[in-house]
Amino acid sequence: MLITKREKSSADYVLVIWLLLISVLLVSRYLVQTNEYLHFPDLTVFGIPLPLTQGPCLYLYVRYQTQSRRFRWKDLLHFLPLLICELLFLDFYFFPFGEKVSIVQESGRGYETRLLINLICIFISGLVYISLAYLLLRKFRRNLKHDFSNTERINFNWLLYLIIGMAVVWIIVLFVQDDMLIYGSVAIFLLWIAYFGVRQVQVFSYTRATYRHPEPAVEATATPVIPPVANEVITSDPELARLFAQLTCILHEKRPYRDPELTLADLARLAGMHPNTLSKVINSQTGKSFYDLINGYRIDAFLDEVRKETNNQYTFMSIAYDCGFNSKASFNRNFKKHTGLTPTEYLRDRM
Secondary structure: OOOOOOOOOHHHHHHHHHHHHHHHHHHHHHHHHOOHHHOOHHHHHHOOOHHHHHHHHHHHHHHHHHOOOOOOHHHHHHHHHHHHHHHHOHHHHHOOHHHHHHHHHOOOOOOHHHHHHHHHHHHHHHHHHHHHHHHHHHHHHHOHHHHEOOOOOOOOHHHHHHHHHHHHHHHHHHHHOOHHHHHHHHHHHHHHHHHHHHHOOOOOOOOOOOOOOOOOOOOOOOOOOOOOOOOOOOOOOHHHHHHHHHHHHHHHHOOHHHOOOOEHHHHHHHHOOOHHHHHHHHHHHHOOOHHHHHHHHHHHHHHHHHOOHHHOOOOHHHHHHHOOOOOHHHHHHHHHHHHOOOHHHHHHHHO
16 A cells, blocks of 8 residues: 555655565564474574664654655665674575574574674664654654644654554563564554554655745735734844845745645745744744744734625635634634634624
8 A cells, every 4th residue: 555655755665664574574483483484494594683674664764754854875874783683694594405494493503692692782773763763753743833834633643652562562572572472562563553654644745836825916016014023032133134024025925824734844945945044034033933923924814814895705714724724723722822812702802
C-alpha cells in the first residue's frame, strides 16, 4: 500500500524500508525457530545484526515526519554500526555449507566474542535512538505554533506511541530475554507501525502550489495599513522592519492565510525569505508566533466578510472556513483569543 501511494514523502520511503527490514528479521528468526536454518544458514547469520536497523529507522522516520526535508545521503551514516557488525561475520559466508550449519547449530561456535559485541551494540543503539526520537518529537510538538497555522490534526500522538512501543520491545530484549516473547512483540509492533504508517497525515509536501485566493488583490500602489496589536514589540532593526513591511504587503495582497494548510515554510517561500528569518521577523515585530499571527488575520478577514450584506446567506462557519479555518473548535478558540469574546457574543454586541 505504501509503495503504490501517490506523492510519497521521504518518511514513507523510510517506513517501507523499515517494514522490509523487520520482515527479514522475523524471517531470520522463523528459520531458527523451525530448524529451517539448516537450509539457509547465510540468511540466519545475516539477520543477527539486523536489530541495529530498528533504532535508526525509528529516528529517521520521526525526523522526516516532523521536519520539512528530503532524503540526504549522510543520513545513511546512522547505519554504519550495522555495516560494521555485518562485517564481523564476513568470514562465515566463505565456509563450506556443512561448516556453516555446524557453527549455527552450536550457537555460533568460534564467534562468541563477536556475538557479544553485536549484542552490546544492539542494546546501546536501541537506548540512544529511542531517546533521540523522543527528544525530536518533543521539540517538534513544542514548536508547532511557530511552523503551522492550524495544529488540530498535527500532534503526532501516534508517533509517541510508536516510540513507546519500540521502548517496550527494547525493555523485553534487555530484561526478559525470551526469544518467543521478543519476536512476538516485534510482530505486533510490525502490525502497529504498518497500520498507522498507512493512515498517517502527511504534514509536509514538496509539491504544494502556492495558495492564491480568487478574490482580486488590492492595488499595488495602495499602502496596506496594519491595525496595531496589543503586544506589538517593534524593534529598532531597520532590516527586520523592512522585511516585516514586505510580509505585511504579501498578507494583505495575496491573502495566503486563507489556505487552511499554510505553514511557515509556505509563507517563507512566498515572501522570498528563509523560514528562520521569517520566524525572527514575526517574533520581533509582533511578539506573536506564526500561528497567532496568521489566525489573527483569519479572524480579521472573517469580521470583514461577515459584515458584508452579500454574505448574509452564508453561515458563520462557512465564512470561517473560507477565511482559512479548518474546524469549528479552532475558529472559536482563536476568535475568543483575538477579541476576548465568543463569536456569538461579539457579533451580538457589534452588529
